[in-house]
Amino acid sequence: MEESVEDSQPTVFKGTYRHRIDPKGRLPVPATFRRALREGATGRLVVTLLDQCLAAYPPHEWAQLETQLRALPAFSRPVKALTRLLTSRAADCELDAQGRILLPGALREAAQLGQEAVVVGVLNRFEIWAPDAWSGFLQESERLLDDASLGVQWPLLPGGAPAAPPRPQGKPNR
DSSP: OOOOHHHHSOOOBOOEEEEEOOTTOEEEOOHHHHHHHHHTTOOEEEEEEETTEEEEEOHHHHHHHHHHHHHSOTTOHHHHHHHHHHHHTOEEEEBOTTSEEEOOHHHHHHTTOOSEEEEEEEBTEEEEEOHHHHHHHHHHHHHHHHHOOTTOOSSBOTTSOBOOOOOOOOOOOO
């Protein structure tokens, strides 16, 4: 079977959405994310604690993460810690018929999720944040970005190369 260009494109999650978590711990997955998951032919996600939030990966993205972790030096103390933390907290979560995932209680508690959640697309995964934690992250990140250029020049051209800086315009001759 021939693979089309569309089939080979990675799943991309983007945008910010606010949703309620029901008393059973079910979170509606944003419709655009559900469509992306359906295109990838999966109704499952791997959810793990990452920083202050939960990170939800489609199975193929989680498999890539596992491959990357396996490629790291196996006896490195930081690598062992990272691998243990990510994988020991990971849970397989199924999308139900209403497009919700049941977030395990231990993960909800670890991410300090209550009745509200902010769902944020982050390219190959989406993250689930407590609203206060998300607000704090935004404020801190905006301060950091004000102070650092990160060596990135904008806008990027196709292929990732930075655009040439604009030339200063001289005064017109009169």
